Amino acid sequence: MMRAWVPPMLLALSGSAVAAGELFQGSPATAAALLLAFLALAGVTSPLIFPKSIAAQEAQRRSAADGRPIVFWRPGCMYCIWLRIRLGRSARQLHWVNIWRDPAGAAAVKAVNDGNETVPTVMVAGQPHTNPDPAWVRGQFSSSV
Template structure:
């Protein structure tokens, strides 16, 4: 769980440090701007921008019932962020499994990626696709 928040906390800490140095130098406006940029980076790399994650077992059960794809992801992954942002409002139509929160999800990803935790891994109709193009995923919805 803490691993998912490491990068956002690092962005927040570094941004605060740089902003404090700028504020001490008298550039308060620059300090605020720098801190806001780092805060936005922290939010973008946090689990907050993704729909509520479900467990791998629950996602497989729900996917079997409703036919929606399953996305295995982790916080801080730039390819996961790209997929999430490019899907826009359609992101809620998928089942999202955070592999850092769910050991079964991590095991499922390792099983289809030769032991690697390569994300995003999207499972459509039982077939896994590693880092697919967001337009392709949207077409499968």
């Protein structure tokens, strides 16, 4: 779990260092803007923007019951972040599996992506779709509910 926080922590620390340098050079406005930009990037790359993850087995059980897609993701993945942001509020109703926290989820992703942990991988009715278009995912979700 700790490795999920490494990129956001590095962004926050880097932003603090860059902002401190600007502040010492007499540019407080630039320092504040840079610090805010780095902190925003740290927030976006953190696991906090994703819905609560569940185990792959639980996601498969729930998906079989309600027909909603399963999204396999990992923290720091820009494609996962893009998908999450583009899905908006409806993302919370999908089943999210963090492959860094769930070995069965990582194995499921590797099984359908030639041994690679390529995410986001979305499972719809048992069919894998690697890095799908967010509009397509939204369409699959709306048709399953």
